[in-house]
Amino acid sequence: MQIPHDTLLSSYRAMRTIREFEERLHVEFATGEIPGFVHLYCGEEASAVGICAHLNETDSIASTHRGHGHCIAKGVAVDGMMAEIYGKKSGVCEGKGGSMHIADLSRGMLGANGIVGGGPPLICGAALSHKLLRDNGVAVAFYGDGASNEGTTLESLNLASVWHLPAVFVLEDNGYGEATGASYACAGSQKARAEGFGMPYLECDGSDFFSVYETAGEAIDHARSGKGPVMMHVHLARWYGHFEGDAASYRRSDEVAKLRAERDCLSSFRERVMQISTVEKEALDRIDAEIRAEIEAAVRQAKADPVPSPQDLIENVYVTY
Ligand SMILES: Cc1ncc(C[n+]2csc(CCOP(=O)(O)OP(=O)(O)O)c2C)c(N)n1
Numbered sequence: 001m002q003i004p005h006d007t008l009l010s011s012y013r014a015m016r017t018i019r020e021f022e023e024r025l026h027v028e029f030a031t032g033e034i035p036g037f038v039h040l041y042c043g044e045e046a047s048a049v050g051i052c053a054h055l056n057e058t059d060s061i062a063s064t065h066r067g068h069g070h071c072i073a074k075g076v077a078v079d080g081m082m083a084e085i086y087g088k089k090s091g092v093c094e095g096k097g098g099s100m101h102i103a104d105l106s107r108g109m110l111g112a113n114g115i116v117g118g119g120p121p122l123i124c125g126a127a128l129s130h131k132l133l134r135d136n137g138v139a140v141a142f143y144g145d146g147a148s149n150e151g152t153t154l155e156s157l158n159l160a161s162v163w164h165l166p167a168v169f170v171l172e173d174n175g176y177g178e179a180t181g182a183s184y185a186c187a188g189s190q191k192a193r194a195e196g197f198g199m200p201y202l203e204c205d206g207s208d209f210f211s212v213y214e215t216a217g218e219a220i221d222h223a224r225s226g227k228g229p230v231m232m233h234v235h236l237a238r239w240y241g242h243f244e245g246d247a248a249s250y251r252r253s254d255e256v257a258k259l260r261a262e263r264d265c266l267s268s269f270r271e272r273v274m275q276i277s278t279v280e281k282e283a284l285d286r287i288d289a290e291i292r293a294e295i296e297a298a299v300r301q302a303k304a305d306p307v308p309s310p311q312d313l314i315e316n317v318y319v320t321y
């Protein structure tokens, strides 16, 4: 598959931004300054980016509790996200949401979600509106292996099929729902589940941007061209604990070191892209430096920005129709 030069660079930039954002949050969370829970997406970057690279601003996505990567890949401003995670008034949700409820409707980002299995029903609604408005849009739900067993997810697969919606169900299978292995908790096969609801099933290696990009192209084309919903099963791995502070004693001690050495989507992207295109190492290094500076500035600003006032608590909570 030929990938345009600009897409390669913007995809690398997005993956590097997510990595730097998450690695920095890991350090900052340990200082105790960040309120609430934080679930890191480190290691899974190629999934969000390889999929969102096919979407435009008016397409919709719904995310999960592990949502920073999806937000960045869909174009939500990094400084506004950082401020949101710090609970500041300058955050994208004015500090009311925090890490698990970052949303930016202007980017088609319907929200991270503290409710496991909360995204799939949301995208049925979004996909139905794309269909009725005939705006050629698609709606994508990211959900985990744990969420794949929720009633809301299974009902959404059914509804999307019954209504023949332009919906893509992206199962991000990192092998664990908190401390429980997917091999223990998920009965049958995901392929059989998709086929049981009458939709095509595609799968890819989530540590390989090119595998995700190609598979997502097929999945999104399918939905956009009016052929109905599709399930895309992405095999990937998270590098940190379930949440920041998780001792992860359910994992083998060498598991993550092996993942970092052998399944790093950024390293494999750098190697591959220099073989198949005219992208040069210097261009990638320049992006790395720019992102480091951008994240540094976002953290500084987020720390310095004011917290919301008590009055802000009741502003912008409800929409009047
Ligand atoms: C409805 C609901 N049930 C349980 C929880 C508690 N919980 C938070 S994350 C999580 C595991 C989710 O696993 P998975 O869907 O595989 O996503 P991952 O954390 O691996 O990205 C659970 C059970 C919740 N937030 N919402």
Ligand SMILES: [Mg+2]
Pocket: 144, 145, 146, 172, 173, 174, 175, 176, 177, 178
């Ligand atoms: Mg999981």
